[in-house]
Amino acid sequence: xxxxxxxxxxxxxxxxxxxxxxxxxxxxxxxxxxxxxxxxxxxxxxxxxxxxxxxxxxxxxxxxxxxxxxxxxxxxxxxxxxxxxxxxxxxxxxxxxxxxxxxxxxxxxxxxxxxxxxxxxxxxxxxxxxxxxxxxxxxxxxxxxxxxxxxxxxxxxxxxxxxxxxxxxxxxxxxxxxxxxxxxxxxxxxxxxxxxxxxxxxxxxxxxxxxxxxxxxxxxxxxxxxxxxxxxxxxxxxxxxxxxxxxxxxxxxxxxxxxxxxxxxxxxxxxxxxxxxxxxxxxxxxxxxxxxxxxxxxxxxxxxxxxxxxxxxxxxxxxxxxxxxxxxxxxxxxxxxxxxx
Amino acid sequence: xxxxxxxxxxxxxxxxxxxxxxxxxxxxxxxxxxxxxxxxxxxxxxxxxxxxxxxxxxxxxxxxxxxxxxxxxxxxxxxxxxxxxxxxxxxxxxxxxxxxxxxxxxxxxxxxxxxxxxxxxxxxxxxxxxxxxxxxxxxxxxxxxxxxxxxxxxxxxxxxxxxxxxxxxxxxxxxxxxxxxxxxxxxxxxxxxxxxxxxxxxxxxxxxxxxxxxxxxxxxxxxxxxxxxxxxxxxxxxxxxxxxxxxxxxxxxxxxxxxxxxxxxxxxxxxxxxxxxxxxxxxxxxxxxxxxxxxxxxxxxxxxxxxxxxxxxxxxxxxxxxxxxxxxxxxxxxxxxxxxxxxxxxxxxxxxxxxxxxxxxxxxxxxxxxxxxxxxxxxxxxxxxxxxxxxxxxxxxxxxxxxxxxxxxxxxxxxxxxxxxxxxxxxxxxxxxxxxxxxxxx
Numbered sequence: 001x002x003x004x005x006x007x008x009x010x011x012x013x014x015x016x017x018x019x020x021x022x023x024x025x026x027x028x029x030x031x032x033x034x035x036x037x038x039x040x041x042x043x044x045x046x047x048x049x050x051x052x053x054x055x056x057x058x059x060x061x062x063x064x065x066x067x068x069x070x071x072x073x074x075x076x077x078x079x080x081x082x083x084x085x086x087x088x089x090x091x092x093x094x095x096x097x098x099x100x101x102x103x104x105x106x107x108x109x110x111x112x113x114x115x116x117x118x119x120x121x122x123x124x125x126x127x128x129x130x131x132x133x134x135x136x137x138x139x140x141x142x143x144x145x146x147x148x149x150x151x152x153x154x155x156x157x158x159x160x161x162x163x164x165x166x167x168x169x170x171x172x173x174x175x176x177x178x179x180x181x182x183x184x185x186x187x188x189x190x191x192x193x194x195x196x197x198x199x200x201x202x203x204x205x206x207x208x209x210x211x212x213x214x215x216x217x218x219x220x221x222x223x224x225x226x227x228x229x230x231x232x233x234x235x236x237x238x239x240x241x242x243x244x245x246x247x248x249x250x251x252x253x254x255x256x257x258x259x260x261x262x263x264x265x266x267x268x269x270x271x272x273x274x275x276x277x278x279x280x281x282x283x284x285x286x287x288x289x290x291x292x293x294x295x296x297x298x299x300x301x302x303x304x305x306x307x308x309x310x311x312x313x314x315x316x317x318x319x320x321x322x323x324x325x326x327x328x329x330x331x332x333x334x335x336x337x338x339x340x341x
Numbered sequence: 342x343x344x345x346x347x348x349x350x351x352x353x354x355x356x357x358x359x360x361x362x363x364x365x366x367x368x369x370x371x372x373x374x375x376x377x378x379x380x381x382x383x384x385x386x387x388x389x390x391x392x393x394x395x396x397x398x399x400x401x402x403x404x405x406x407x408x409x410x411x412x413x414x415x416x417x418x419x420x421x422x423x424x425x426x427x428x429x430x431x432x433x434x435x436x437x438x439x440x441x442x443x444x445x446x447x448x449x450x451x452x453x454x455x456x457x458x459x460x461x462x463x464x465x466x467x468x469x470x471x472x473x474x475x476x477x478x479x480x481x482x483x484x485x486x487x488x489x490x491x492x493x494x495x496x497x498x499x500x501x502x503x504x505x506x507x508x509x510x511x512x513x514x515x516x517x518x519x520x521x522x523x524x525x526x527x528x529x530x531x532x533x534x535x536x537x538x539x540x541x542x543x544x545x546x547x548x549x550x551x552x553x554x555x556x557x558x559x560x561x562x563x564x565x566x567x568x569x570x571x572x573x574x575x576x577x578x579x580x581x582x583x584x585x586x587x588x589x590x591x592x593x594x595x596x597x598x599x600x601x602x603x604x605x606x607x608x609x610x611x612x613x614x615x616x617x618x619x620x621x622x623x624x625x626x627x628x629x630x631x632x633x634x635x636x637x638x639x640x641x642x643x644x645x646x647x648x649x650x651x652x653x654x655x656x657x658x659x660x661x662x663x664x665x666x667x668x669x670x671x672x673x674x675x676x677x678x679x680x681x682x683x684x685x686x687x688x689x690x691x692x693x694x695x696x697x698x699x700x701x702x703x704x705x706x707x708x709x710x711x712x713x714x715x716x717x718x719x720x721x722x723x724x725x726x727x728x729x730x731x732x733x734x735x736x737x738x739x740x741x742x743x744x745x746x747x748x749x750x751x752x753x754x755x756x757x758x759x760x761x762x763x764x765x766x767x768x769x770x771x772x773x774x775x776x777x778x779x780x781x782x783x
Contacts (some may be wrong), residue, residue: 018551064615258421268506268532295505296506296508296509297505297506298504298505299504299505299506299507299531300504300525300526335526338525338526338531338533
């Protein structure tokens with residue numbers, strides 16, 4: 001059960017109602033409490049409480065040494081985090097959105113991801129970088145893109161995408177325990193996701209994908225902001241008698257091929273949901289692996305539901321049109337499953 | 342049905358390469374016939390227009406029976422004859438020349454049988470990348486014609502759209518994908534389509550091994566037919582022909598030196614092998630010993646006008662073919678080599694022509710490549726002699742009172758004692774030896 005915490009089954013104590021944002025905050029609180037080497041740095045993480053209010057109250061609780069506001073200088077504070085990690089601390093760097101992380105890409109790609117290899121294993125960079133990704137909140141193109149697929153192509157880092165309260169609560173601890181850099185993508189539409197969690201945190205892994213719903217006719221593969229849409233689509237398909245299995249990738253690098261292949265080998269059809277642009281996307285990588293590893297199990301071409309290849313638009317209706325929607329996932333599943341006998 | 346070998350009594354018309362209304366010229370290949378020995382392309386003896394095909398594909402007919410009627414084209418527009426083959430369907434018989442006189446047309450169509458596919462056609466299909474099973478035959482009884490195969494190759498390839506899973510299931514359950522109608526996008530065949538078909542064919546749901554729906558190739562049996570044919574012929578030979586055998590060991594030093602020199606001047610594809618030298622020398626020698634060149638017919642020897650040198654070719658699949666090099670005594674060594682190459686290639690490909698299978702006047706069995714010392718052969722009746730060659734190899738040899746190492750070959754003769762005596766046979770062997778000592782004169 002610890003590997004795939006799918007549900008928040010009743011435990012000894014009554015579960016508490018919480019949100020994705022609060023779950024993240026609790027995870028930070030735990031980390032700051034349990035390990036003096038852990039500290040948080042980034043733009044507006046202290047006095048403002050975080051651009052998305054994840055760290056609200058942490059400055060007051062842990063002080064300025066542990067919760068540090070930085071200038072608007074992604075490259076500088078990410079580099080500072082790398083340096084601190086090299087010297088033995090366990091920094092958590094918060095970058096406001098993935099769009100701005102491009103300013104720190106040199107630090108992440110050329111330093112954080114390479115130093116273990118370039119030092120012949122002498123150096124470790126036990127760094128956690130968190131950032132927001134995704135669209136759907138009318139924040140326009142410069143705050144809304146989904147570039148996590150780019151990061152997922154970089155050897156030397158682990159890339160996580162918590163899409164559930166359990167993962168929001170549970171992924172930070174193993175990420176901090178990882179001796180190498182871990183990048184965590186929080187989809188902006190998930191912060192207000194609410195639900196219940198057990199009082200005691202449930203341990204989660206940061207290496208496997210999770211089957212969030214079992215089914216027999218088609219596998220819907222999603223992550224982060226796409227998971228909710230895939231689950232909704234599975235509900236809709238169930239009313240038509242189509243049994244959809246839903247996989248939450250959770251870990252975007254390294255991909256959990258075994259879970260994907262096993263599921264597609266059962267259902268023989270797959271739909272990959274990815275809010276990012278289709279070209280060269282993570283969805284493309286997943287499809288390639290399915291074809292490589294489960295070709296003879298396929299009963300239909302693998303479908304992709306991806307974001308339109310435009311900078312994410314500002315107007316609400318255009319933004320909706322540019323993003324994968326539940327109806328799109330249902331339609332793709334129909335194409336994959338075909339005429340039912 | 343032409344005689345494609347002295348022992349041939351009947352043949353199966355495997356494929357028509359022409360149809361009613363087609364103009365044909367003397368020498369055109371018009372049909373494929375399977376004899377007990379081989380599959381042979383039959384050439385037409387006349388020029389004209391095909392008015393009626395008298396024999397159906399797949400039919401076995403005796404030598405001498407008319408296969409088709411040719412005319413001057415006046416009735417070329419007439420519809421193809423129906424199965425009854427009634428003469429009035431093809432215009433005036435008097436106006437038409439018959440390729441072979443006196444043979445009655447078949448009166449009934451043969452029962453439907455698996456579509457015969459000649460090796461020639463199979464080879465062509467492979468060349469063109471056409472799966473013959475998927476081609477609709479337009480010949481009699483749905484038989485494939487060369488035209489069908491070539492048309493299929495030129496058509497835009499219709500490829501079944503089958504999902505990988507469906508293809509795998511179909512193979513497991515023995516479902517023929519060609520019989521399915523796909524319900525997927527663009528008519529693609531999906532796993533469910535295969536499962537539905539599988540349920541129909543196997544009510545128990547049990548998986549049974551794939552059933553081959555391919556027609557049994559017409560040439561699947563030639564080995565045994567050929568074996569039977571060889572058996573009959575050799576039995577006759579041993580029973581009727583009083584054989585005598587002679588051998589002579591020949592020094593090939595000069596011959597091989599000459600050959601190596603010659604090969605330096607030749608393209609790789611034209612280079613000589615010792616067999617060319619041996620055959621060329623044999624053909625010339627036979628010309629000077631006419632008592633061994635001909636046939637024993639009706640208790641008498643009939644000398645042949647030309648030296649048509651039979652060449653025994655063993656097939657990889659087993660069995661023998663004996664195509665002939667016509668007028669072999671008039672060929673140079675280079676030309677002999679070219680003829681050997683052609684015959685070997687055509688025989689192994691199953692594409693020998695009628696003209697390759699004329700009755701030889703004498704036959705050569707060269708078992709040198711098999712490494713044996715000598716061949717004590719069995720004569721092919723009605724011929725009266727067979728020349729054999731063993732392997733060419735370096736052996737000790739006395740030359741001018743000294744022991745030397747020379748490339749030697751043992752030449753043998755099997756002679757029919759009814760037609761000749763040992764002295765005649767000895768003359769042939771000595772002549773072969775003499776000619777091989779002056780290879781430049783061959």
